[in-house]
Amino acid sequence: MKIHIPVTDHANFSFSECLVFLRRSDKECLHEVEGNTLHKVIVANGTPVLATITHAPDKKGLAVEISPDVDGDMAANYIKNYITHWLHLDADLHPFYTFAKKDKVLSPLIRQYKGLRLIGIPELFEALTWTITGQQINLSFAYTLKQRLIHAYGSSVVNNGRAYYVYPQPATIAALEPADLIAMQFSRSKADYIISLARAMAEERLTLAHLQTLDYTAAREYLISFKGIGNWSANYVLMKFSRFWQALPLEDAGLHNALKQQLQLPVKPSLAEIKAYTQHWQQHAAYATFYLWRSLQQ
Numbered sequence: 001m002k003i004h005i006p007v008t009d010h011a012n013f014s015f016s017e018c019l020v021f022l023r024r025s026d027k028e029c030l031h032e033v034e035g036n037t038l039h040k041v042i043v044a045n046g047t048p049v050l051a052t053i054t055h056a057p058d059k060k061g062l063a064v065e066i067s068p069d070v071d072g073d074m075a076a077n078y079i080k081n082y083i084t085h086w087l088h089l090d091a092d093l094h095p096f097y098t099f100a101k102k103d104k105v106l107s108p109l110i111r112q113y114k115g116l117r118l119i120g121i122p123e124l125f126e127a128l129t130w131t132i133t134g135q136q137i138n139l140s141f142a143y144t145l146k147q148r149l150i151h152a153y154g155s156s157v158v159n160n161g162r163a164y165y166v167y168p169q170p171a172t173i174a175a176l177e178p179a180d181l182i183a184m185q186f187s188r189s190k191a192d193y194i195i196s197l198a199r200a201m202a203e204e205r206l207t208l209a210h211l212q213t214l215d216y217t218a219a220r221e222y223l224i225s226f227k228g229i230g231n232w233s234a235n236y237v238l239m240k241f242s243r244f245w246q247a248l249p250l251e252d253a254g255l256h257n258a259l260k261q262q263l264q265l266p267v268k269p270s271l272a273e274i275k276a277y278t279q280h281w282q283q284h285a286a287y288a289t290f291y292l293w294r295s296l297q298q
Helices: 015-022 073-087 094-100 108-110 126-133 139-153 170-174 178-182 187-204 216-224 231-240 253-263 270-278 283-295
Strands: 002-004 032-036 037-044 046-058 063-065 155-159 162-166
Touching: 002 073, 002 253, 015 046, 037 073, 037 162, 046 073, 046 155, 063 073, 063 216, 094 283, 108 283, 126 139, 126 187, 162 178, 178 187, 187 216, 187 283, 216 231, 231 283, 253 270, 253 283
Parallel strands: none
Antiparallel strands: 002 063, 032 037, 037 046, 046 063, 155 162
């Protein structure tokens, strides 16, 4: 099966810039970048299929090949919507770029990384548990823990002798005990939080359907009501999964380091200084944060 996915504001889209971000860890096992091609397993109608994604600039979109074939428009539309959401292909960057051109920190970044979309996390459970996994550790070790979790409890598709993985489902993780994750070097608190969230989703106390009915403020409060999710985690999920443009993970260490670098400060700015600098971002906060994160990537 072949699918064409249009890209909104194609003039401000760079597939190559998106691939640079997607290549940021060699321990990533939920997608693979091979040259100018992106591979990812998507579960459509209960069947895991491998999507091979390339840029089709002449058609102002992406070309996707699905293997094995899936039948029906419903499956094709699901895959199309999944990839659109993941890569933020339906975003219009004009308002952000107009804003950023007048900002001394953001202006050089939008020139350097022009066309970069805010690469998201396409599954709510993955987004929630990734924020917990990454708390208070470096990014490399966070990816190590994520890889261990996926290899142990995720499913996979083998194509041409290579395994491509799917993130574990809440019900699978809900059946675990903290000791199972502690054995992978998750801390006791992280193991507790991840399993607690998995059980909340498996028991439908935390649902995507309800989250989608809420505005930004209510959605943030809803997520914070669950153990292990604080302001930073909630904003990260609302930025990377729910696509609220005003989501700002204010406490993020990467954001602090990037602002220190861009402003050429001798030390990292305080939280009060971060608040003062970012207060004018408002509806552009998520993209401003993401472009600053990108500036840290070599």
